[in-house]
Amino acid sequence: MTQDEQKRAAAQAAIQHIPTGCVVGVGTGSTANYFIDELSNIKHKIDGAVASSEATAQRLRGHGIEVIDLNSIDALPVYVDGTDEITEHLAMIKGGGGALTREKIVAAVAKKFICIADQGKLVPVLGKFPLPVEVIPMARGYVAREITRLGGEPVLRQGFITDNGNIILDVHGLQILNPVELETALNQITGVVTNGLFAKRGADVLLLGLDTGTRTIV
Numbered sequence: 001m002t003q004d005e006q007k008r009a010a011a012q013a014a015i016q017h018i019p020t021g022c023v024v025g026v027g028t029g030s031t032a033n034y035f036i037d038e039l040s041n042i043k044h045k046i047d048g049a050v051a052s053s054e055a056t057a058q059r060l061r062g063h064g065i066e067v068i069d070l071n072s073i074d075a076l077p078v079y080v081d082g083t084d085e086i087t088e089h090l091a092m093i094k095g096g097g098g099a100l101t102r103e104k105i106v107a108a109v110a111k112k113f114i115c116i117a118d119q120g121k122l123v124p125v126l127g128k129f130p131l132p133v134e135v136i137p138m139a140r141g142y143v144a145r146e147i148t149r150l151g152g153e154p155v156l157r158q159g160f161i162t163d164n165g166n167i168i169l170d171v172h173g174l175q176i177l178n179p180v181e182l183e184t185a186l187n188q189i190t191g192v193v194t195n196g197l198f199a200k201r202g203a204d205v206l207l208l209g210l211d212t213g214t215r216t217i218v
């Protein structure tokens with residue numbers, strides 16, 4: 001199977017995990033887009049979706065799925081999203097598409113986080129994929145210096161502004177052996193909105209598209 005076929009297979013498998021009559025949290029990126037396509041086939045069985053980005057909201061509406069404001073609901077049974085890297089312990093690097101902050105908010109509210117991915121995303125150690133950090137624009141220089149002190153090499157994502165009006169620093173050169181510690185340390189730098197480590201709140205289930213089908217890791 002190609003990488004795209006693996007993504008689609010994982011997205012199809014996620015549909016089995018969607019309870020009838022609920023609001024579904026929906027992530028951002030090419031794998032999440034496959035999930036949206038699949039979700040449209042069961043749209044009559046759900047109450048709508050919470051989007052983790054403007055792009056996802058637009059795609060959901062394009063498929064006739066109602067987009068619901070997260071503030072108008074008290075609970076979210078399930079959130080389905082892709083990842084840039086994930087370990088067997090279900091800690092992730094996310095934010096390759098720049099939607100990390102809203103993704104982290106939706107993940108925080110969700111009871112169950114289902115990660116869907118092609119097999120290339122499963123790694124023994126996080127960090128080969130540059131870690132995205134969303135930063136308030138006026139803090140860019142300060143945050144970059146602090147990240148360098150922590151051992152990373154921050155690079156400004158050129159020509160990119162997040163849905164929240166901020167910039168992204170992509171941090172290279174990390175080998176993340178303690179993702180919970182690094183997630184906490186980065187979030188304590190003044191001017192950081194959030195970082196793309198999803199370790200304190202990782203995934204609950206990984207549906208991994210393989211050449212031979214889909215592997216489930218819990």
Ligand code: 5RP
Nearest residue numbers: 029030031082095096097099
């Ligand atoms: C967006 C994300 C995506 O989940 C991540 O970048 C994976 O993308 P894709 O499914 O296109 O490989 O975190 O901010």
